[in-house]
Amino acid sequence: MGNASHFALFDLEPDFRLDQDRLAVRYRELVRRVHPDRFAGAPEREQRLALEEAARLNEAYQTLKSPSQRARYLLSLQGEELSQETTVQDPAFLMQQMELREELQELQDSADLAGVARFKRRLVQDQEQLNEGFAACWADPRRRDEAERLARRMQFLDKLFAEVRQLEERLDD
Structure with a gap:
């Protein structure tokens, strides 16, 4: 398989919009072929x-x-x-992130599991909007700078999702 791109490995066109089912099926097919157990008796x-x-x-x-x-x-x-540690140079977005983190802290302090679920649903909606925005920007090469900004925002949202999952685990215990 050499140095093929991730997309080429799965016989997919390099695009943001992917058929996740097709990706999963192709992954299972390929991983079966090279699963280490199949090579237990090999050199x-x-x-x-x-x-x-x-x-x-x-x-x-x-x-x-x-x-x-x-x-x-x-x-x-x-x-x-894009480095993992890249910052977003958008004051409005940064303010929104601070507000979301404060809200999450309040939910933690009050141990409000139902509130965490509502918060998470809002994040999912935000994520879907970012995904659609990135897909639209990616489809237009003239909007790659905007795509990069959206990708940075997606990273922030991923970190927030991780914090939400950790909070859910703590509150479930």
Whole structure:
């Protein structure tokens, strides 16, 4: 499989909008072929290559499965590297993030599991809007700067989702 892009590994066109079912089916097909158990009796070199290919498939699948990671990957294919630590230079967005984090802190302090569920639903809606916005920008090469800004926002939202999941786990205990 060489150095093919993540999209090429799964016989997909490099685009933000993906058929997730097709991706999952293709992933399962490919991973079955290189699963390390199939190479248990093979020479050590073949075992190592199968393990490396399985790891590469897993990484590619995880990247393409996640909208924010897929957006970052698409940008990287165009030479635009977004670091995980990149900041957003949009004061209104940063203020919104601060307000969301404060709201999440209040939900934690009050141990309001129902409130956390409502908060999470709002985040899902925000994520869907960002995904649609990125897809529209990605489809128009003249809007790649805007796509990059949206990808950065997607990263922030991912971090907030992780915090929500952690809070849910703490409140469930």
